[in-house]
Each structure stands twice: as structure tokens, then as C-alpha cells.
Amino acid sequence: MPEGDGSTLSGPPLYVLMSLATGPKHGHALMKDIAGFAEVRLGPGTLYGAISRLEDRGLIAALPADERRRPYEITPKGAAVLEASIVNLRRVVDVGVSRLGVMARPSSASRPLLRGELA
Amino acid sequence: MTEDKEPRRWMRAFPRDWRDRYEREFGVLVDDLRDEGDLRPSDRIDIIRSGLAMRRLRAKRRSVYKALGPVFAAASVLVGLALAGTFGPAQTTPGPPVAGQIIVLPARTVPWRAKKPAVILCQSTPSTGAVSACKTLPATSVQPRGGNATVTVRVPSGS
Numbered sequence: 001m002p003e004g005d006g007s008t009l010s011g012p013p014l015y016v017l018m019s020l021a022t023g024p025k026h027g028h029a030l031m032k033d034i035a036g037f038a039e040v041r042l043g044p045g046t047l048y049g050a051i052s053r054l055e056d057r058g059l060i061a062a063l064p065a066d067e068r069r070r071p072y073e074i075t076p077k078g079a080a081v082l083e084a085s086i087v088n089l090r091r092v093v094d095v096g097v098s099r100l101g102v103m104a105r106p107s108s109a110s111r112p113l114l115r116g117e118l119a
Numbered sequence: 120m121t122e123d124k125e126p127r128r129w130m131r132a133f134p135r136d137w138r139d140r141y142e143r144e145f146g147v148l149v150d151d152l153r154d155e156g157d158l159r160p161s162d163r164i165d166i167i168r169s170g171l172a173m174r175r176l177r178a179k180r181r182s183v184y185k186a187l188g189p190v191f192a193a194a195s196v197l198v199g200l201a202l203a204g205t206f207g208p209a210q211t212t213p214g215p216p217v218a219g220q221i222i223v224l225p226a227r228t229v230p231w232r233a234k235k236p237a238v239i240l241c242q243s244t245p246s247t248g249a250v251s252a253c254k255t256l257p258a259t260s261v262q263p264r265g266g267n268a269t270v271t272v273r274v275p276s277g278s
Contacts, residue, residue: 027148043165044152045132048145049173052137070144 008085012042012050013059017074017082020060026069027051054078126153129163132170134177 009017019025019033027047035041042050051072054060059078063071074082126149130142149166152158260271 027144028151031148031152043162043169044145044148045162045166045169048141048148049169052141052173053176065144068143068147 007081008088009081010085010089012046013054014082014085015040015042016047016050016054017059017078017085020072020074021079021082024063024071024073026066026071028069030072126150126158126163126166129166130170132167132174134170134174136177137170137173 015034015038016030018037019030022033025033027044030051031042031044031047034047051060055062055072057077058075059081060072061075063073127146130138130145130149133141149158149162152162256274258271259273262271
């Protein structure tokens, strides 16, 4: 958990941080990048809602506008929160995978029935 | 209303201060999507829903600030530490003292190895920085904890 923050991110704010981890981007570039790696098209309102909340928390910072488009970059605090969020996600995924593994293995009581059905 | 101006109208769902900051670049994004033919009917709902969510968030923050306003406006408290007549650096607590309050201070500011460490509590006016009504309060306990020390003082009522 990053010091002084006490939270991890998920959903659109996490996607925005992940996208900015590879370099500064403006809104349209963020939408395209997120659609590429997460296969999720964020609506413009959702995207800018996430951007404004992340900026409020100091996790991203606005750069000088390029013509009419304003790029954003991830801050060191944002990078720490992103790392903590990914670690947390990985832990949850590991639990999910292990539990799915248990569910996928037929119990000893059901094995004869399965064999019978296959025969 | 023309089709071109309609998306801009959707942005009015966002609070004014939000629009003052983001409307220009947000409008560029909407224009880009429209120019690419990727502005979907669902985007209207998305913008309005997000705008209303932002209004709710701002209203919630305002209500919290309103509730805490008198606390912060009344006074902040400066905490100084005394050791044999010398004072450590002042620290500002987030709000007025509470009876029996536990104050945790960094070790560098806490002469917690002193035989009789004490805490100086002063009221200050945040707007002017004026300090008044200082009181010396002996620490009721000092517990070294890692690099910090937990200093406990019993704040008398009315401080």
C-alpha cells in the first residue's frame, strides 16, 4: 500500500494510470490506448471524470496544452498507487485462479459418475 | 439546436467549476470522436451520468467542509516541546485539542529521553498566524515506538 494514500484503484482510474505509465497522453489517445489493452471503450464522460479525480488526488498532472489538447502524465505518487493496485489485483487473481482450480477438479465422489457418463 | 452544438450542451451536466477547468479539452475530445464518427448515442448518457456523479461528489465534499468548517475556523493548535528550557520545532495539529488527546510526533522533534518532557499547546489564528493562550502540559506518558515517540498529554477542558 503506498504510504499516505491508503487505497488502491480499479476500473477507469486504473486504466488511465496504466495507460499513462507508458508516457504522457491526451484524452483521445488515452481512449484509444485503453480500448487497445483493456478492450474497454470508456465514454468521454467516464474518462474525464476519472482524469479529474486522479488530478485532484495528485496521481496525474496536466502538461502544457498541445494546441487544443492537454496531455497528462503520471506522477510519482500515481506510479506508487498504480504499483500497489497491480499487486493487489495480482493477489486477487491468484486467489481466483487457485479457487477455480479447486472447482475444476472433480471431487472423488463425482469421478465414478463422470466415468459412467463417458462410458 | 444544431447537431454540432448538442454535445457541448451535454457538458452542462458537469458543475461549473469543473467546466471552467476541463470544458475546453473535454470539448476537443468530443469533437475528435464526432469527426471520427465514433461519437455514440450512449456517449450522451455517459456524459450526463458522469456530470451528475461529479455534481454529487462536489455536493458531498461541500457538506463535509460545512460540517468541519467551525472546527477548522476556530483555531489550530501549535505544539511545542520543552526540554530543560529549550523548545523543539513547532508542529501544527489538524484541529483543536481534545481532552486526553494522543499526539504522535517525529523523534527529531521529541526530546522523549528527557526526565520530564512537556508539551506546549498554543492556540493560533490560521488567517493571521497570531499565537496566544499557551499552556505547558506535562506529558503523561512517552513511549518510544520505532523512529517516533508517542507523546500523550491530557488536555484540560476549555483549551
